Amino acid sequence: MTKNAQWTFKVDGVVCDWQWVDGGPDVTRLDSVRNPTSTEYSRQVPVHAYLTTMKRVLPLESGLEFELALWLDRRSNVECLVPQPCRITSSEGVRHIPDLLEGRLDGTVTVWDARPTERQDAEFLSLVALSEKACDAVGWAYRVFDGLTRVESQNLRWVSGYRRAPEWIEGARPALAELLIDGAAIGDVLDSDDQGGHMTAAMWHLIWAGDVSVDFSCPWSKNTQIRWNGTPK
Numbered sequence: 001m002t003k004n005a006q007w008t009f010k011v012d013g014v015v016c017d018w019q020w021v022d023g024g025p026d027v028t029r030l031d032s033v034r035n036p037t038s039t040e041y042s043r044q045v046p047v048h049a050y051l052t053t054m055k056r057v058l059p060l061e062s063g064l065e066f067e068l069a070l071w072l073d074r075r076s077n078v079e080c081l082v083p084q085p086c087r088i089t090s091s092e093g094v095r096h097i098p099d100l101l102e103g104r105l106d107g108t109v110t111v112w113d114a115r116p117t118e119r120q121d122a123e124f125l126s127l128v129a130l131s132e133k134a135c136d137a138v139g140w141a142y143r144v145f146d147g148l149t150r151v152e153s154q155n156l157r158w159v160s161g162y163r164r165a166p167e168w169i170e171g172a173r174p175a176l177a178e179l180l181i182d183g184a185a186i187g188d189v190l191d192s193d194d195q196g197g198h199m200t201a202a203m204w205h206l207i208w209a210g211d212v213s214v215d216f217s218c219p220w221s222k223n224t225q226i227r228w229n230g231t232p233k
Contacts, residue, residue, distance in 0.1 A: 005134035172202035187222030
């Protein structure tokens with residue numbers, strides 16, 4: 001099962017070569033196998049991001065990786081996110097450290113690389129082929145993230161500012177559910193609010209958490225339709 005590639009993980013702080021004899025590692029116990037660094041000549045600038053899934057700040061290698069982590073962070077079925085989660089070494093000695101691991105509540109695992117389309121050169125595509133083959137051999141998925149559209153990215157970053165639940169969220173939740181159960185517009189929530197802005201802040205948080213659904217692919221305005229989804233993270 002591992003003849004074509006060797007996997008190296010950092011489990012509970014200990015770096016080890018994983019043999020897959022009894023299956024894969026517990027991904028909730030993984031740490032990054034390396035810390036992102038940057039020099040004056042680097043194309044990428046490391047960032048630190050608080051992820052609600054992990055309830056802590058994690059180091060990420062680039063803005064695109066940060067966007068991917070945010071996009072996955074608000075999904076209710078995601079259990080853990082691990083940056084630089086492993087090292088994959090081919091039988092020829094080629095090494096690659098993917099950007100992110102996504103572990104879901106149902107046990108499925110996806111390994112991600114984040115790279116804009118214009119930078120997916122032959123060298124990178126060879127690493128993609130290595131990663132795809134290695135993941136397929138162990139029953140994991142592998143995907144490349146090339147970025148959201150400009151509108152999707154702006155909308156995501158807006159609601160990410162409301163990740164923390166306001167203290168009045170439980171009081172506002174039933175009122176929002178009643179207003180949005182059959183669908184309404186963002187402007188309807190704004191009009192229903194008092195001067196304190198409690199309903200508005202609650203709406204943005206619940207869009208982030210998944211209770212309220214909205215189309216991320218279009219610019220948001222007062223006329224944008226939203227609906228009660230009822231599936232909080």
